[in-house]
Amino acid sequence: MVTKTEESQLNKLENQVDNGGGGAWEYLCLARKLKVRRSDKVLKYGLSILNDSRKRSSLGPDEWTLYEQVAVAAMDCHALDVAKDCISALQKKFPESKRVGRLEAMLLEAKGSWEDAEAAYSSLLEDNPFDQVIHKRRVAIAKAQGNISAAIEWLNKYLEIFMADHDAWRELAEIYVSLQIKQAAFCYEELILSQPTVPLYHLAYADVSLLFPYLPSLASAALEKEYKLHASDKLSVLTSTLKCLRVSS
Structure with a gap:
């Protein structure tokens, strides 16, 4: 998670570059370090x-790191010709690189060549079944095609390997909530167990529990826990409490 100080530093550099004060490389390095996309700026700079x-x-050697960074940004911005040129330069330099192969698969995905992209990702996973990026790209492909059941399947398989990925648990929970599937509660339980001091997870757990009439005690317990953890935010707790009262009445 990016801190306010880090975000402020990045914004300051961005303004500096935009106003002709230099610092494009420093901005790109910081964006990469913080894992912030800001694809339009990354592409431009x-x-x-x-x-x-x-x-x-x-x-020096960082030239190739920049080619990769710009390739990803170009795909985000649908500048596919730019992405292709960057990937071609990387492929020429590193002809056997699996990392470059992943970029090639991402370009297929960006073009909407779903079957070719899926085949490329499957091949790459055979060589490295622990590549988190590729697993997540498969989820993205399924969602882009509107195949929610496949997205759920890929997310569950991903979480069997990478159980500590909070973003993936939250993504799966949100899909379940949209479909009103009770497994959403389990996802939030996992998040609460791993990050018990995050108030939003307790509130989300309470809200999910209210979707199912046989889980009112879960909502009450989550609200009580949330109140103890985050009593200063009375409004959010009161809102969920009122929901509980309406459901139980």
């Missing part, structure tokens, strides 16, 4: 370096 042979050569 990255190309300003890659298209300048002097600036590009001054990066």
Whole structure:
């Protein structure tokens, strides 16, 4: 999670670059370190370096890191020709790289070539079944095609391997909630067990419990826990409490 200080630092650098004060490379490095996409800015600043042979050569080995960063940003921005050029440069430099192969599969996905992308991801997973990015891309493909059952299946398989991924548990919970499937409660239980001091998980657990008439005690317990943890936020607790009262009345 990005802290307020880190976000402020990134915003300051962004304003500096936009106003002609330099610092594009520093911005790109910080965005990469914080795992922040900001794809439009990354694409713009990255190309300003890659298209300048002097600036590009001054990066040394980091040149290839920038090609990868810009390729991903270009796909986010649907600048597929730019992404293709970046990936081609990487493929020429690293012809046997599985990491570059992953980018090629992502480009197929960005083009909407779902079957080809899925085949490429499956092949890559055979070589490295613990590649988190590829597992998540398979979920994204299923969701993009509207195949929610497949997205649920891939997320469950992913979480069998990477049980500590809070974002994945939350994503699965939100899908279950949208379908009003009771397993959403289990997802929030996992989140509460791993991060018991996060108030939003307790509130979400209470809200989910209210969807099912046979789980009112879960809602009450979650609300009590939330109140003790986060008593200053009376409004959110009161809102959920009123929901409980309406359901039980």
